[in-house]
Amino acid sequence: MDLQQRFDHLIAEQHWFSRQDTVVAAVSTGVDSMTLLTLLMRLPMANRPRLVVAHVNHQLRAQSSTEAAFFKRLLCRASLNV
Numbered sequence: 001m002d003l004q005q006r007f008d009h010l011i012a013e014q015h016w017f018s019r020q021d022t023v024v025a026a027v028s029t030g031v032d033s034m035t036l037l038t039l040l041m042r043l044p045m046a047n048r049p050r051l052v053v054a055h056v057n058h059q060l061r062a063q064s065s066t067e068a069a070f071f072k073r074l075l076c077r078a079s080l081n082v
Contacts, residue, residue: 020049021050023040
């Protein structure tokens, strides 16, 4: 069983989310938050909550603006709230 299947199974088994729930996911471009966002976005529709993605551009690194633009494009394509 791969990671997505294990995640889907756990969410369904524990009844953590439904389509009526809203989940705010705070993300950076780090592996951990990107993995969580991907897992949430790929949940079966019956168990997928409404996703709100929070990303803060502190403008502390040269790539901060590039990362913020990446999230905006990604979430617009996925029809999630920016």
